[in-house]
Amino acid sequence: MGRQILIALVLAAAIAGTAAAAQAATYDIASDFSAASNPNGVWSYGFAPTPVITPGVPPALVLYDQSGPTSCGGSNRPFWDSSVVQSSGAPAVFDNPTGSPIGCGIYVHPAHTAGFHPGQQDQFSIYRFTTPSTGNYALDATFMVLDPATGGTDVHILNN
Numbered sequence: 001m002g003r004q005i006l007i008a009l010v011l012a013a014a015i016a017g018t019a020a021a022a023q024a025a026t027y028d029i030a031s032d033f034s035a036a037s038n039p040n041g042v043w044s045y046g047f048a049p050t051p052v053i054t055p056g057v058p059p060a061l062v063l064y065d066q067s068g069p070t071s072c073g074g075s076n077r078p079f080w081d082s083s084v085v086q087s088s089g090a091p092a093v094f095d096n097p098t099g100s101p102i103g104c105g106i107y108v109h110p111a112h113t114a115g116f117h118p119g120q121q122d123q124f125s126i127y128r129f130t131t132p133s134t135g136n137y138a139l140d141a142t143f144m145v146l147d148p149a150t151g152g153t154d155v156h157i158l159n160n
Contacts, residue, residue, distance in 0.1 A: 029127050030114040033095035035067040035078035044128040045080040047091040051122035058158060061128055064093065073103035091119035093127060107146040115146060118153050 027042055034040040048059035066083050069076030081092035093116045094109070096102050102109045109115060116125035131137060145152040 025132075027129065029129075030095060030097070030112050033078060033093075033097065033114050035069070035080065035095075038063055038065075038067065038080055039130075042130050042132055044126075044130065045093045046126050046128065047082060047085065047119060048124040048126060049085070051124060053124075053156060053158070059124060059126070061126055070094070072105075072109070075102045077102060077104070077109065085119055085121070085123060090117040091123045091125040092117050093125055104146075106149055109146060110144075124156070 029043060032041060032043055034043075038045050044061060044063060046061040046063040049062055050060075053059060062082065062084075064080035064082050067078065067080045070079050070089070071077075075096075075098060077094055077096055079089075079092050079094040081089060085091065093114065095114045096109045096111060099111050101111055114127070116127060118125050139157065141157065143155045
Protein backbone atom coordinates (compact mmCIF):
# COMPACT_ATOMS: atom_id res chain seq x y z
CA MET A 1 0.00 0.00 0.00
CA GLY A 2 2.79 2.44 0.94
CA ARG A 3 4.58 1.72 -2.35
CA GLN A 4 1.39 2.35 -4.39
CA ILE A 5 0.95 5.74 -2.72
CA LEU A 6 4.58 6.62 -3.47
CA ILE A 7 4.16 5.61 -7.13
CA ALA A 8 0.92 7.60 -7.35
CA LEU A 9 2.64 10.66 -5.85
CA VAL A 10 5.58 10.33 -8.25
CA LEU A 11 3.17 9.99 -11.19
CA ALA A 12 1.12 12.98 -10.00
CA ALA A 13 4.30 15.01 -9.59
CA ALA A 14 5.41 14.03 -13.10
CA ILE A 15 2.07 15.11 -14.57
CA ALA A 16 2.12 18.38 -12.60
CA GLY A 17 5.68 18.97 -13.77
CA THR A 18 4.62 18.34 -17.36
CA ALA A 19 1.69 20.74 -17.03
CA ALA A 20 3.98 23.40 -15.57
CA ALA A 21 6.50 22.85 -18.37
CA ALA A 22 3.74 23.19 -20.97
CA GLN A 23 2.95 26.64 -19.57
CA ALA A 24 6.58 27.75 -19.71
CA ALA A 25 7.18 31.01 -21.52
CA THR A 26 10.08 31.82 -23.78
CA TYR A 27 11.54 35.32 -23.81
CA ASP A 28 13.76 36.33 -26.71
CA ILE A 29 15.30 39.79 -26.75
CA ALA A 30 15.56 39.81 -30.55
CA SER A 31 11.96 38.69 -31.16
CA ASP A 32 10.55 40.75 -28.29
CA PHE A 33 12.46 43.96 -29.18
CA SER A 34 10.23 47.03 -29.44
CA ALA A 35 11.15 50.50 -30.67
CA ALA A 36 7.73 51.68 -29.46
CA SER A 37 7.92 50.98 -25.73
CA ASN A 38 10.60 51.03 -23.02
CA PRO A 39 10.18 49.16 -20.76
CA ASN A 40 8.65 46.53 -22.99
CA GLY A 41 7.09 43.69 -21.00
CA VAL A 42 9.90 41.88 -19.19
CA TRP A 43 12.59 43.88 -21.03
CA SER A 44 14.02 47.30 -20.21
CA TYR A 45 16.65 49.02 -22.35
CA GLY A 46 19.13 51.44 -20.85
CA PHE A 47 22.64 52.13 -19.71
CA ALA A 48 24.69 52.24 -16.53
CA PRO A 49 26.05 55.77 -16.04
CA THR A 50 29.29 54.50 -14.48
CA PRO A 51 31.45 51.57 -15.60
CA VAL A 52 31.65 50.07 -12.11
CA ILE A 53 30.14 46.70 -11.25
CA THR A 54 29.92 45.73 -7.61
CA PRO A 55 29.30 42.00 -7.09
CA GLY A 56 25.77 41.37 -5.83
CA VAL A 57 24.63 44.94 -6.56
CA PRO A 58 22.80 45.57 -9.83
CA PRO A 59 24.09 48.60 -11.73
CA ALA A 60 21.89 51.67 -11.85
CA LEU A 61 19.78 51.65 -14.99
CA VAL A 62 18.99 54.86 -16.85
CA LEU A 63 16.32 54.02 -19.42
CA TYR A 64 16.94 54.98 -23.01
CA ASP A 65 14.50 57.72 -23.94
CA GLN A 66 14.67 57.98 -27.71
CA SER A 67 14.08 55.37 -30.35
CA GLY A 68 13.60 55.00 -34.02
CA PRO A 69 14.97 53.32 -37.06
CA THR A 70 18.57 53.87 -38.05
CA SER A 71 19.54 53.44 -41.66
CA CYS A 72 22.11 50.72 -41.88
CA GLY A 73 22.99 48.93 -45.10
CA GLY A 74 19.76 50.09 -46.72
CA SER A 75 17.62 48.69 -43.88
CA ASN A 76 15.89 50.60 -41.12
CA ARG A 77 17.17 48.90 -37.98
CA PRO A 78 15.21 49.74 -34.78
CA PHE A 79 17.24 51.14 -31.87
CA TRP A 80 17.10 52.87 -28.48
CA ASP A 81 19.61 55.42 -27.19
CA SER A 82 19.80 58.36 -24.81
CA SER A 83 19.16 62.04 -25.45
CA VAL A 84 21.41 62.84 -22.46
CA VAL A 85 24.49 60.66 -23.03
CA GLN A 86 24.81 59.95 -26.69
CA SER A 87 27.87 60.19 -28.88
CA SER A 88 28.10 58.67 -32.34
CA GLY A 89 25.04 56.51 -31.64
CA ALA A 90 26.32 55.02 -28.39
CA PRO A 91 25.47 53.78 -25.86
CA ALA A 92 22.58 52.06 -27.59
CA VAL A 93 20.64 48.84 -28.12
CA PHE A 94 19.46 47.74 -31.54
CA ASP A 95 17.78 44.89 -33.37
CA ASN A 96 17.81 43.19 -36.74
CA PRO A 97 14.30 41.75 -37.09
CA THR A 98 14.83 40.81 -40.74
CA GLY A 99 15.65 37.40 -42.14
CA SER A 100 18.88 38.70 -43.69
CA PRO A 101 22.15 40.04 -42.30
CA ILE A 102 22.50 43.83 -42.42
CA GLY A 103 25.84 45.29 -43.49
CA CYS A 104 26.49 48.30 -41.32
CA GLY A 105 29.76 50.04 -42.10
CA ILE A 106 32.59 47.64 -41.27
CA TYR A 107 30.42 45.07 -39.51
CA VAL A 108 27.51 42.78 -40.31
CA HIS A 109 24.52 42.51 -37.97
CA PRO A 110 23.23 38.90 -38.23
CA ALA A 111 19.56 38.19 -38.98
CA HIS A 112 17.10 37.92 -36.08
CA THR A 113 19.55 39.18 -33.44
CA ALA A 114 19.68 42.05 -30.98
CA GLY A 115 22.81 43.95 -30.12
CA PHE A 116 24.15 46.61 -27.85
CA HIS A 117 27.01 49.08 -27.91
CA PRO A 118 28.76 50.68 -24.92
CA GLY A 119 29.12 54.44 -24.58
CA GLN A 120 32.15 56.53 -25.40
CA GLN A 121 32.73 57.10 -21.65
CA ASP A 122 32.58 53.35 -20.88
CA GLN A 123 28.87 53.32 -20.03
CA PHE A 124 27.50 49.80 -20.11
CA SER A 125 24.57 49.31 -22.46
CA ILE A 126 21.98 47.09 -20.77
CA TYR A 127 19.17 44.74 -21.66
CA ARG A 128 17.46 44.11 -18.33
CA PHE A 129 15.17 41.10 -17.95
CA THR A 130 12.74 41.34 -15.03
CA THR A 131 11.15 38.02 -14.18
CA PRO A 132 7.36 38.18 -14.30
CA SER A 133 7.10 35.75 -11.37
CA THR A 134 9.24 33.70 -9.05
CA GLY A 135 10.53 30.43 -10.38
CA ASN A 136 13.40 28.84 -12.21
CA TYR A 137 14.66 30.42 -15.40
CA ALA A 138 17.18 29.04 -17.87
CA LEU A 139 19.42 31.42 -19.78
CA ASP A 140 20.83 30.75 -23.22
CA ALA A 141 22.93 33.55 -24.69
CA THR A 142 25.52 33.99 -27.40
CA PHE A 143 27.75 37.04 -27.63
CA MET A 144 29.94 38.02 -30.57
CA VAL A 145 32.04 40.98 -31.61
CA LEU A 146 30.39 42.72 -34.56
CA ASP A 147 32.84 45.61 -34.96
CA PRO A 148 36.33 44.19 -35.58
CA ALA A 149 37.91 47.64 -35.19
CA THR A 150 37.09 47.76 -31.46
CA GLY A 151 38.61 44.49 -30.31
CA GLY A 152 35.34 43.77 -28.49
CA THR A 153 33.97 44.69 -25.11
CA ASP A 154 33.28 42.90 -21.87
CA VAL A 155 29.85 41.40 -21.25
CA HIS A 156 28.28 40.76 -17.85
CA ILE A 157 25.27 38.64 -16.91
CA LEU A 158 24.12 39.58 -13.43
CA ASN A 159 21.53 38.00 -11.19
CA ASN A 160 19.99 40.83 -9.22
